Amino acid sequence: MTFLDITRTLTAHLHRLIRSSRPCEVALCPPRILNLNPPRHTLQCFINSTQVEANADTGAEIDLASPEFAARSEFSIEPTDQQHQFVQLADGSIASISGCFRARFNPSEKPSTETLRPRAHMKTFHILDGLTSDILLSRHQIFEIYAFVEQANAFSEMERPDLHADLHLIAWLNRWRSKSGSRPIQYTSISEKYFAFWSEIDVDDAREHRLHQQRKVKASRIPIQVDREVAEDKESQRHDRYNQRRQRRIQTHNAEMALLGWNG
Structure with missing residues (x-):
């Protein structure tokens, strides 16, 4: 964001932004990796009547x-729905959307009288496990509310970066698959399917291990013992849910491979 801040591209010079095709779309490959840096600023906004500090991610x-x-x-x-079940993350892995909800979204700063944009409107938020913030706003939402112009005073700078990193450059996996003219991946052999599954498990396990360690460190720094124990218990439950989902995935995979006659 340093370059954009210095050049005021997202504030005084929005006209400099143009819509263009990503090279990966032309090459029929997933979106490129940008970065996994933690957000330096958060945007104060309201989801229904709940005030939240959202991560405004221009890459999502x-x-x-x-x-x-x-x-x-x-x-x-x-x-x-079937079109919105998976996303491609910045680290190249694939993650599942566990559901969605509709809620009123409202930035904390009232819009200027010069815009016809409604003050509060309904939005769909998709639920993704592993976020390190309550809400992550997409670039469409950010530019729709002129966040860096009308809502500039609603941004707050994080006191210090920690070990946590939010997810950047999030794209609908189905959009990429539709552009590549393919549906769910077709494997040429049973062994390819087998090794692809375990490769995906390895990626997910590495990501979960990193997240679990980060959240344990964050919980350990909470000064009040009761709050610290609550945070540790919540993280333990979340980690247990991951392991349960992992076990179900493996059981389903093993059953499918058995039906295909795999005995490796």
Whole structure:
């Protein structure tokens, strides 16, 4: 963001931004990796009546919410449609969307009288496990509310970067697959399917291990013992849910491979 800050591209010179095709779309490959740096600024906004500090990510294509925030806010979770079940993350891995909810989104600063944009409107937030912020706003949402212009005073700078990193450059996996003219991956052999599955498990395990260690460190730094124990318990439960999902995936995979006659 340093270059954009210095050149004021996102504030005084929005006209410099143009829509262009990503090279990866031309090459029929997943989006490129940008970075996994933690956000330096958060945007104060409201989801229904709940004030949140959102990560405004100009590299994301969808609005996201953490499962912890969705549960805490007691939203009615709906299943996603077939087109919105997976996302491509910045580290090249694939993650599943666990559901979605509709809620009123409202930036903390009132819009100027010169715009016809409504003050509050309904938005769909997709739930993605592993977020290190309650809400992550997509670039579409950021530019729709003129976040860096009208809502400039609602940004707050993080006191110090920690070990956590949010997810950047998030794109619908189905969009990439539709552009490549393919549906779910077709494997040429049973062994290819077998090794592809375990490669995906390895990537997910590495990502989960990193996240688990980060959250344990964060919880250990909470000064009040009761709050620290609550945070540690919540993280333990989240980690257990990951292991349970992992076990179900492996059981399903093993059953499928058995039906295909795999005995490796």
